[in-house]
Amino acid sequence: xxxxxxxxxLVAGLVARINPLAVVxxxxxxxxxxxxxPLPELLARFGAAFNANKFVTAVFLVIPTIGLLExxxxxxxxxxxxxxxxxxxxGRLLLAYLLARQLTSAVGLTxxxxxxxxxxxxxGPMAEAAAEQDGAQVDAxxxxxxxxxxxxxxxxxxxxxxxxxxxxxxMKGVMEGYGMKAEPFxxxxxxxxxxxxxLLIHGTRVLLLDRRRKASLGEAA
Amino acid sequence: xIGLELVYALAGAMFLGFALVTALHRxxxxxxxxxxxxxxxxxxxxxxxxxxxxxxxxxAIVIVAVAASGRTGAAPASGEGGQEAAASRYGNRLFLPxxxxxxIALAGTVLFKSVPGIVKASDATLxxxxxxxxxxxVICMVWFRTRAEAPLREGVRLADGLGxxxxxxxxxxxxxxIYAAAGMGTAVGSLLDHVDTGGSLFAQVAxxxxxxxxxxxxMGNALAAFPVMFAAMGxxxxxxVQHGDPAAVAAIGMLAGFCGTLLTPMAANFNLxxxxxxxxxxxxxxxxxxxxxxxxxxxxxxxxxxxxxFSR
Numbered sequence: 001x002x003x004x005x006x007x008x009x010l011v012a013g014l015v016a017r018i019n020p021l022a023v024v025x026x027x028x029x030x031x032x033x034x035x036x037x038p039l040p041e042l043l044a045r046f047g048a049a050f051n052a053n054k055f056v057t058a059v060f061l062v063i064p065t066i067g068l069l070e071x072x073x074x075x076x077x078x079x080x081x082x083x084x085x086x087x088x089x090x091g092r093l094l095l096a097y098l099l100a101r102q103l104t105s106a107v108g109l110t111x112x113x114x115x116x117x118x119x120x121x122x123x124g125p126m127a128e129a130a131a132e133q134d135g136a137q138v139d140a141x142x143x144x145x146x147x148x149x150x151x152x153x154x155x156x157x158x159x160x161x162x163x164x165x166x167x168x169x170x171m172k173g174v175m176e177g178y179g180m181k182a183e184p185f186x187x188x189x190x191x192x193x194x195x196x197x198x199l200l201i202h203g204t205r206v207l208l209l210d211r212r213r214k215a216s217l218g219e220a221a
Numbered sequence: 222x223i224g225l226e227l228v229y230a231l232a233g234a235m236f237l238g239f240a241l242v243t244a245l246h247r248x249x250x251x252x253x254x255x256x257x258x259x260x261x262x263x264x265x266x267x268x269x270x271x272x273x274x275x276x277x278x279x280x281a282i283v284i285v286a287v288a289a290s291g292r293t294g295a296a297p298a299s300g301e302g303g304q305e306a307a308a309s310r311y312g313n314r315l316f317l318p319x320x321x322x323x324x325i326a327l328a329g330t331v332l333f334k335s336v337p338g339i340v341k342a343s344d345a346t347l348x349x350x351x352x353x354x355x356x357x358x359v360i361c362m363v364w365f366r367t368r369a370e371a372p373l374r375e376g377v378r379l380a381d382g383l384g385x386x387x388x389x390x391x392x393x394x395x396x397x398x399i400y401a402a403a404g405m406g407t408a409v410g411s412l413l414d415h416v417d418t419g420g421s422l423f424a425q426v427a428x429x430x431x432x433x434x435x436x437x438x439x440m441g442n443a444l445a446a447f448p449v450m451f452a453a454m455g456x457x458x459x460x461x462v463q464h465g466d467p468a469a470v471a472a473i474g475m476l477a478g479f480c481g482t483l484l485t486p487m488a489a490n491f492n493l494x495x496x497x498x499x500x501x502x503x504x505x506x507x508x509x510x511x512x513x514x515x516x517x518x519x520x521x522x523x524x525x526x527x528x529x530x531f532s533r
Contacts, residue, residue: 003400003405020486031403037402044275050265061354062322065358072308073303077311111326112327148510149483152491175467182468
């Protein structure tokens, strides 16, 4: 039970706005000490985990290309493209992206989206431009945050329909440990109702953005 | 066979390049510590597999100390403009190199998995992504006729904007491993054992799904939460006692966990990194944008499992 102190340290540190990397180290130390790990072993375990998880940082290999393209106008081009489209609104743009992200993830093409390669250079500026050209007062930050959120929602509630994704394989492994028959196909089919619910729920949310903004535009006129 | 070591060598070279261009070109007060920060990360990528666990632990602490010192940061804005004009000049072709990265990554993944012996199957995705990034960088350099150091200078501009957030996903993944080793999962699981559901199936389903989301919020990863909650409630109670469909209990439980991923700063690569990438004033802006969807999806998953997962 003492190990739950580590969560208290984490939350308190983040709320106090201490550098989050330092907060993570402090929380790890708390968890290790609460579990009775000797300090040298804790250090070695953290070092091993840190080294084994380098691949998480490897996605940033794409930033020199993105940086070069942005220097030559990629974000501005994404905005120009939106200005050329009639009838595009923030809600419609995000709904179309949500559907595309869910469908591509469902057939295993999870790499087609992503925060570094798609949202920062393209979808974010597009959302910002779409929000601007509606003429309503919309916070650019909010439009970009919703773009990032839509990428995540589309990925999370699409990828589990694909058979060979890590989470399906993990479920299969765990279930077989309990002697349960686990068909990856059955697991992936059970992800379909939730995927439809996500399309309805998040899709409605982004479309409601348009309604609210058109209403406020009407008041101003 | 080619594996992750190729990706690590590429990333190490990139971060070393960041350190060098920072050391050579920055004269402001934060230049030196920032160069040191990128240099240490390069060191971790290039030598991490050879220096042993203890040294890696010390290296991680030193990197965090440099990042938390307050002496690192982005260079003052250079104010180089002309992006609007460039955008009009290059047109929609600008999208092609950006889309080429995932295209090459996908093609490579498929190729390396169907033709064994070139790249380790488990590493095919990341190796392909690395190759896609490299190829796309070369295409851009030729197209824009840039100097050799241009990708590094533009890359470090982006990386400086991200700052400490660039390491957060890796550090949190490490924290998750320490939490697991320290028994965080069983602690939360036994905490949930004390909740009285009064034998109501709906209350049990709600507790199982909410517990999955809650544990994911704490650990940052639904894959870490799943085995704990499935062992605590899924298998013994919902499947064995209540005769739920095992596949439904597992799959919808995992998806309830994903609702937690949308809510937690612990899932830094999905939630904190984009906020930094998009220069949001609020570091939790993406979580705030996701929260209504996440909570509604948690409710939806509870209802779906309750109504579809049990034969009555």
